[in-house]
Amino acid sequence: xxxxILEIKHYSKIYSENKKAVDDLSITVxxxxxxxxxxxxxxxxxxxxxAVVGVMDFExxxxxxxxxxxxxxxxxxxxxxxxIPDNPDLYEYITGIQYLNYICDMFCVSEGERxxxxxxxxxxxxxxxxxxxxxxxxxxGMKQKLALIGxxxxxxxxxxxxxxxxxxxxxxxxxxxSIMKEACQNGSAIFFSTHVLEVAEKLCDTxxxxxxxxxxxxxxxxxxxxxxxxxxxxxEVVENGKEI
Amino acid sequence: xxxxxxxxLKMQLYSxxxxxxxxxxHDKKEKNRTLVIGIAGLAIIGILxxxxxxxxxxxxxxxxxxxxxxxxxxxxxxxxxxLTFLKSSxxxxxxxxxxxxxxxxxxxxxxVSSRLTMLYIMNLVIGMIALIPAIVVYSMNTSVVISDFFxxxxxxxxxxxxxxxxxxxxxxxxxxxxxxxxxxxxxxxxFSIMGILLFVYVSSKLQTMDTSQIADIxxxxxxxxxxxxxxxxxxxxxxxxxxxxxxxxxxxxxxVTLLAFIAVVSHFYKQLNTRAFSHHAGKDFRLGDLTVSxxxxxxxxxELARFFSCTIYALNSCIVIILLLVISIISVFYLPDxxxxxxxxxxxMNIFExxxxxxxxxxxxxxCTTSASLSLEGKSxxxxxxxxxxxxxxxxxxxxxxxxxxxxxxxxxxxxxxVAFPQTAIQTIFLFGTPTIYALFISIIxxxxxxxxxxxxxxxxYYAVKGGAVSVLATVGVGLVLSAxxxxxxxxxxxxxxxxxxAVTAFVAIITFIAYRILTKVxxxx
Numbered sequence: 001x002x003x004x005i006l007e008i009k010h011y012s013k014i015y016s017e018n019k020k021a022v023d024d025l026s027i028t029v030x031x032x033x034x035x036x037x038x039x040x041x042x043x044x045x046x047x048x049x050x051a052v053v054g055v056m057d058f059e060x061x062x063x064x065x066x067x068x069x070x071x072x073x074x075x076x077x078x079x080x081x082x083x084i085p086d087n088p089d090l091y092e093y094i095t096g097i098q099y100l101n102y103i104c105d106m107f108c109v110s111e112g113e114r115x116x117x118x119x120x121x122x123x124x125x126x127x128x129x130x131x132x133x134x135x136x137x138x139x140x141g142m143k144q145k146l147a148l149i150g151x152x153x154x155x156x157x158x159x160x161x162x163x164x165x166x167x168x169x170x171x172x173x174x175x176x177x178s179i180m181k182e183a184c185q186n187g188s189a190i191f192f193s194t195h196v197l198e199v200a201e202k203l204c205d206t207x208x209x210x211x212x213x214x215x216x217x218x219x220x221x222x223x224x225x226x227x228x229x230x231x232x233x234x235x236e237v238v239e240n241g242k243e244i
Numbered sequence: 245x246x247x248x249x250x251x252x253l254k255m256q257l258y259s260x261x262x263x264x265x266x267x268x269x270h271d272k273k274e275k276n277r278t279l280v281i282g283i284a285g286l287a288i289i290g291i292l293x294x295x296x297x298x299x300x301x302x303x304x305x306x307x308x309x310x311x312x313x314x315x316x317x318x319x320x321x322x323x324x325x326x327l328t329f330l331k332s333s334x335x336x337x338x339x340x341x342x343x344x345x346x347x348x349x350x351x352x353x354x355x356v357s358s359r360l361t362m363l364y365i366m367n368l369v370i371g372m373i374a375l376i377p378a379i380v381v382y383s384m385n386t387s388v389v390i391s392d393f394f395x396x397x398x399x400x401x402x403x404x405x406x407x408x409x410x411x412x413x414x415x416x417x418x419x420x421x422x423x424x425x426x427x428x429x430x431x432x433x434x435f436s437i438m439g440i441l442l443f444v445y446v447s448s449k450l451q452t453m454d455t456s457q458i459a460d461i462x463x464x465x466x467x468x469x470x471x472x473x474x475x476x477x478x479x480x481x482x483x484x485x486x487x488x489x490x491x492x493x494x495x496x497x498x499x500v501t502l503l504a505f506i507a508v509v510s511h512f513y514k515q516l517n518t519r520a521f522s523h524h525a526g527k528d529f530r531l532g533d534l535t536v537s538x539x540x541x542x543x544x545x546x547e548l549a550r551f552f553s554c555t556i557y558a559l560n561s562c563i564v565i566i567l568l569l570v571i572s573i574i575s576v577f578y579l580p581d582x583x584x585x586x587x588x589x590x591x592x593m594n595i596f597e598x599x600x601x602x603x604x605x606x607x608x609x610x611x612c613t614t615s616a617s618l619s620l621e622g623k624s625x626x627x628x629x630x631x632x633x634x635x636x637x638x639x640x641x642x643x644x645x646x647x648x649x650x651x652x653x654x655x656x657x658x659x660x661x662x663v664a665f666p667q668t669a670i671q672t673i674f675l676f677g678t679p680t681i682y683a684l685f686i687s688i689i690x691x692x693x694x695x696x697x698x699x700x701x702x703x704x705x706y707y708a709v710k711g712g713a714v715s716v717l718a719t720v721g722v723g724l725v726l727s728a729x730x731x732x733x734x735x736x737x738x739x740x741x742x743x744x745x746x747a748v749t750a751f752v753a754i755i756t757f758i759a760y761r762i763l764t765k766v767x768x769x770x
Binding site for chain 2: 050053054055056057074075076077078079081083085087088089090091092093094097098101102103104105106107108110111114115118119122128129130131132133
């Protein structure tokens with residue numbers, strides 16, 4: 001396989017009455033890259049993310065994960081991907097450890113590996129003690145941490161996160177940034193949406209800005225923002241409709 | 245406070261019967277669905293009104309006119325007690341929108357009063373079903389004066405209050421002293437099953453009693469409730485002897501109970517909710533060896549956990565098959581004047597051995613977990629949609645749960661029925677084959693219909709399983725048509741009963757195969 005982990009090619013999503021939620025979007029995320037996907041509310045970020053992870057159908061364009069088509073090989077693509085939505089509603093009627101074991105079964109993680117990976121990430125996020133409790137008893141932040149552990153334990157090639165920092169305490173946010181970098185050093189790629197532009201600026205290698213369903217800027221973080229802050233660039237391109 | 249109370253109540257009334265959804269949704273499917281549910285709801289109310297009127301007529305024919313209002317009040321109170329108790333866990337304490345409501349500038353009394361009013365309105369609808377036919381039958385069979393109607397009207401309005409408060413108080417005590425766990429759900433399931441079986445037993449007994457036995461039981465019940473349930477006694481006295489003091493005490497006691505309850509619950513409202521929302525944090529968890537399963541088995545185990553986690557889902561799906569087992573056991577050990585009389589009344593006694601498979605299949609078609617299983621994924625469906633398994637694997641796990649619930653009990657029941665009713669070799673083959681194929685059929689059709697009509701936007705599991713679940717209603721409807729109609733065909737064409745059983749079994753097997761083929765081509769999206 002090539003160096004591109006995620007390739008979105010001319011992707012469009014049309015809702016009813018020919019209204020395009022996303023219009024001719026093309027983005028590439030390479031191995032080892034952390035890619036920020038930013039835009040205001042309703043710009044089309046979640047619509048794009050859902051198509052990438054194969055939970056939403058789309059009519060136009062192509063999305064490839066490690067060279068495989070999301071449309072033609074959905075199960076293979078899903079096995080290479082970890083996804084966390086903006087509000088991770090988990091199964092409230094099972095315990096934290098049952099959820100993680102379920103995810104390991106789904107992604108065929110070996111017996112020895114799953115115990116060590118769960119221990120590693122649960123200790124990091126400090127929720128090991130609570131893994132025996134029902135998820136219904138977890139706070140929002142704990143659910144977010146559990147969903148994140150579920151994403152990291154099967155070491156996917158592509159991580160797709162929708163607002164992953166929402167609900168996390170400062171320590172957990174710091175730890176998440178560390179393991180995101182570590183995963184990319186190990187050859188994975190991360191594609192995530194965020195409204196926290198300072199985090200995107202410091203953490204990401206590449207960035208895409210979407211406005212009303214259209215890509216208006218995409219590329220290397222340093223090249224996109226130049227001497228300015230990402231916030232300044234975002235405000236300028238969104239307000240003026242200027243493409244970079 | 246009155247203004248805030250009205251606003252809170254108005255917000256709750258928006259959710260009542262989906263009327264607001266019907267008025268404001270731009271989704272045509274959504275509107276149609278709400279209309280279908282509304283029509284089905286009205287039909288059910290019509291049937292219940294008819295049944296209530298019928299029961300009252302039976303009492304009137306037995307010369308028990310005077311007992312009708314009291315018994316209806318007792319039945320009304322018991323229904324309110326049971327239904328309010330079933331809803332009590334999230335009706336007043338531990339509400340999903342607690343934070344949002346309590347952050348508004350309203351006092352506890354307004355919140356508690358608005359919630360109670362909502363419950364009261366729903367109970368009043370039940371009261372109308374139970375009492376209005378009783379009032380009609382009563383007034384047709386006895387001389388009533390305006391004052392009697394006034395007493396009955398007061399009873400209609402005030403009867404729900406005391407049982408509603410008793411049920412809520414029990415519910416609050418349970419919330420206050422217990423933590424949420426799956427064992428509570430299993431206990432609730434067992435109690436509900438026992439309650440329903442008792443109800444079925446009493447109903448079947450009543451059908452075989454003569455009027456003098458019914459009269460004895462009615463008198464006994466009336467006396468019993470007059471003795472142990474003071475509101476019933478007060479109401480009886482008010483109606484039968486125009487005792488206005490009793491009516492006054494009845495009205496006063498209802499209001500005093502209501503106001504006292506509102507005062508106490510409002511005072512402790514925050515403490516009660518804090519308790520309901522705080523969970524025991526286990527600090528003893530140690531990560532040990534984990535069981536490894538295939539993706540399919542992992543899905544299956546999670547589906548089973550889902551089944552046992554939701555009382556109403558489990559109860560809805562398995563009560564009829566448990567009933568079949570009970571009937572089968574009775575058939576072997578007692579046989580069954582009740583059953584024989586029913587069969588003779590239906591005119592199928594002499595072909596019963598042949599049509600048993602179809603009769604059992606009617607019951608099998610009412611047991612279906614799959615028709616709600618997809619809807620129950622609710623907001624968590626992103627997990628199901630994003631895991632790396634084929635969609636049909638997800639469906640297979642859900643189908644297997646239904647078969648796990650139905651088949652073992654079904655097969656035991658069939659063995660018992662085979663013992664109770666002697667059969668030829670061919671009849672025995674179809675005794676086992678036909679209901680098994682129907683079990684497969686209903687599991688797959690239920691799955692297909694839930695794929696077609698999912699409902700993910702529920703706020704309570706009740707709405708995914710019962711209230712407004714088009715897929716559940718449609719599955720039961722299709723199942724009943726395909727199982728009950730052949731029973732009638734056998735009755736009309738008795739000489740060809742065996743052939744009909746064989747042909748229908750083959751037909752259902754073919755439909756099942758086609759439906760499964762369609763399922764294999766479905767892809768799940770959010």
